[in-house]
Amino acid sequence: MNQAKPPKLSKPSFTGYEVFVIAILAFLQFTVILDFMVMSPLGAILMPQLQISPAQFGWAVSVYAFSACVSGLLAAGFADKFDRKKLLIFFYVGFLIGTALCAMATNYHFLLAARIVTGLFGGVIGSVGMAIITDLFSIERRGRVMGFVQMAFGVSQVLGLPIGLVLANKFGWHSPFWMIAGVGLIPGIIIALYMKPVTEHLRIQHDRNPFEHLGKTVANSKYVLAFLTTTLLATGGFMLMPFGSAFSIHNLGLTQADLPALYGISGVFSFVFGPLAGFLSDKVGKYKVFVGGTILTMIVVAIYTNLGLTPLAMVIAINVLLFAGIMARMVSSTAMISAIPQPQDRGAFMSINSSVQQLSGGLAAALAGMVITEGPDGKLQHYSTLGIIVMASMMGCMIMMYFINQQVNRKLAKTAAPQPVREIEAEAFIIE
Template identity: 75%
Template sequence: MKSTKPNQPAKPTFTGYEVFVIAILAFLQFTVILDFMVMSPLGAILMPQLKISPAQFGMAVSAYAFSAGASGLLAAIYADYFDRKKLLVFFYIGFLIGTALCAMATNYHFLLGARIVTGIFGGVIGSVSMAIVTDLFKLEVRGRVMGFIQMAFAASQVLGLPIGLYLANHYSWHAPFWLIVAVGLVPGIIIVLKMKPVTAHLHLKNERTPFEHVGNTVSNSRYLMAFLTTTLLATGGFMLMPFGSAFSVNNLGIRQEDLPVLYGVSGVFSFVFGPLTGYLGDKLGKYRVFVGGSILTITMVAIYTNLGVTPLTVVIAINVLMFAGILARMATSSALISAIPQPQDRGAFMSINSSVQQFAGGLAAFLAGHVISEGPDKKLHHYSTLGVIVIASMLAVIVMMYFINRQVSRKLAANVPQPAREMKAEAFVIE
C-alpha cells in the first residue's frame, strides 16, 4: 500500500474491479477443483459399485491428468496470441460438457472417457487463470491474491464435498457431477457478461510464430527449474488424495456418513489458512512461509499415513493441520513461480507449467494405484509407502524452491532502481 498524506484516506490495496476478478476466478476454480476433489471421496463408493480395483480407480484419476497435460501443451502454442478471457470461456464451456458426461456415465469405461474429455478442457483453466492474475496483479500483492483464489480449495471441502457426498450417499454417485454442472454455470455466465478482455500481452512485441514461441519457452533455461519444481510439487496431492476416503473408511475406521464432517471441518479452517498464508507470504517472505508449510505438511503426512483405527476428532485435527501446510505451500509456490516468465511468455509458460503439473500428477496417481493394494478386509496396504515417497518429494522441493526464490529476487532487483532494490529483495530471500 502506498504512503499517503496525513489527511488523505489510505488507498485500498485492490480496486473494486480487482476484487471482482479475484472473486470470480476463485468461484471458477471452486468448480474445477471440486470436479477433481470429488473423485477422492467417491472412491469408496465407485470401487465397489463399478467393481473396479484401486489400480483402475487410479487410472480414472490419471486419465483426467494426462489429458489435461496434453491439452495444456497444445494450448501453450496459442496461449499468448488470444484474449485470455476468450480462452477462459472456451475451455470452461468444454469443462462443463465433460463434467455432464461424467454425470451420465453408466460404467467404468464411459466414466474413463468422460474424465478424459473433462481433463482436455479443465486442465487449461488453471493456467489461463494464473496468467490473468499475473497480468493484473503485481508480485508484491500476488501472495494475497493466490491465497484468496486458493480459498476455492477450502470452499470445495466446506460446501462442495459434504453436499456431494450427501447426494452420492442418498441418491447416486452421478449426482455430485450434476451439482458441479449446475453451480458451474453461474461463474461462466458472469465472466461472459462482466469480465473485461485481458489483452495487454497482445501489444507486446513478439515476432516469433506460435510454434517458435512455445519452443523457445520450453527450452528457456530460466524456466526449466520452475517446470522441474512443479513436477515434484504435484506428487503429494495426486498420490495421497485420490485414496483418502477409502483409507479413512477402511483403515482409520471412519464411517462413510462421517466423511462430510471430516472434509467440511477441515475446509472451514482452510478458509482462514488460505488468505492468512498468502498474507504472511507477502509480509514475511514467500520462501520462508513455503518452508514452514512444507515442514508442517511433512510432519502430518508422516503421522497420517501410519495411523490405524483412529477417533474421528483426531483424524480431523490431523487433516486441519495438514491442509494448513498444503495451502501455505500452494499459495507461496504459485506466487513465486508466476514471477518467473517474461510478460510476453506468460500464457505459454503457464500452460506448459500446468501440463507438467498434470502429467506428473497423473503419473503419481497411476503409480499410487499400483503401490497400494486392497486386502480381503478392504483395508489399503502400503499407504505408508506413499507417505515416504511424498515426504521425499517435499524435501527435494524445499531445495529447488530455494533456487526459484533466488531467481525471482535477482529478477526483481534487476527491475527495481536503487535504493528500493535491497528493501524489496528482502521480502523474498532468506540469507
C-alpha cells in the same frame, strides 16, 4: 550532499473491479477443484459399484491429469495470442460439457472417456486464470491474491464435498457431477457478461506463430528449474488424495456418513489458512512460508499414513493441520513461480507449467494405484510407503524452491535497479 532516495512504491488496496476478478476466478476455481477432488471421496462408492480395483480407480483419477497435460502443451503456443477472457470462456465451456458426460457415465470405460474430455478442457483453465492474475496484479500483492483464490480449495471442502457426498449417498454417484455442471454455469455466465478483455500481453507479443512461441518458451533455460520444481510439487496431493476416503473408511474406521463432517470441518479452516498464507507470504517472504508449510506437512503425513483405527475427532484434527501445511505450500509456491516468466511469455509458461504439473500428478496417481493393494479385510496396504515417497519429494522440492526464490530475487532486484517507476509497474515486477 544527500542523495535522493528512489521513490517508494506504495501498496494500493484492491479496487472494486480487482475484487470482482479475484472473487470470480476463485468461484471458477471452486468448480474445477471440486470436479477433481470429488473423485477421492467417491472412491469408496465407485470401486464396489463399478467393480474396479484400486489400480483402475487410480487410472480414473490420473487420466484427467494426462489429458490436461496434453491440452496444456497444445494450448501453450496460443495462450499469448488471444484475449485471455475468450480463452477462459472457451475452455470452461468444454470443462462443463466433460463434467456433464461424467454424470451420464454408465460404466467404467464411459467414465474414463468422460474424465479425459474433462481434463482436456479443465486442465487449461487454471493456467489461463494464473496468467490473468499475473497480468493484473503486481508481485507485492500476488501472495494475497493467491491466498484468496486458493480459498476455493476450502469452499470445495466446506460446501462442495459434503453436499456432493450427501447427494451421492442419497441419489447415486452421478449426482455430484450434475451438481458441479449446474453450479458451474454461474461463473461462466458472469465472466462472459462482466469481465473486461485481458489483452495487454498482445502488444508485446512478437513471435510470428504459435509453434515458434511454444518452442522459445520451452527452450528458455530460465524457465526449466520452475518446470522441474512443479514436477515435485504435484506429487503429494495426487498420491494421497485419491485414496483418502477409502483409507479413512477401511483403515481408520470411519463410516461413509463421517466423511462430510471430516471434509467440511477441515475445509472451514481453509478459509483462514488461504488468506493467512497469502498475507504472510507478502509480509515475511514467500520462501519462508513455503518452508514452514513443507515441514508441517511432512510431519503430519508421517503421522497420518501410519494410523490405525482412529476416532473421528483425531482424524479431523490431523486433517486440519495437513490443510494448513498444504495451503501454505500452494499459495507461496504459486506466487513465487508466477514471477518467473516475462510478460510476453506468461500464457505459454503457465500452460506448460500446468501441463508439467498434470503429467507428474497423473503419474503419481497411477504409481499410487500400483503401490496400494487391498487386503482380504478391505484395508489398504502400503499406504505408509506412499507417505515416505511424498515426504522425500517434499524435501527435494524445498531445496529446488530455494533456487527459485533466488532467481526471483535477482530478477526483481535487476528490474527495480535504476529504471523509472512507471516501467517497473508496467511489468508488474515490484520488490516485496
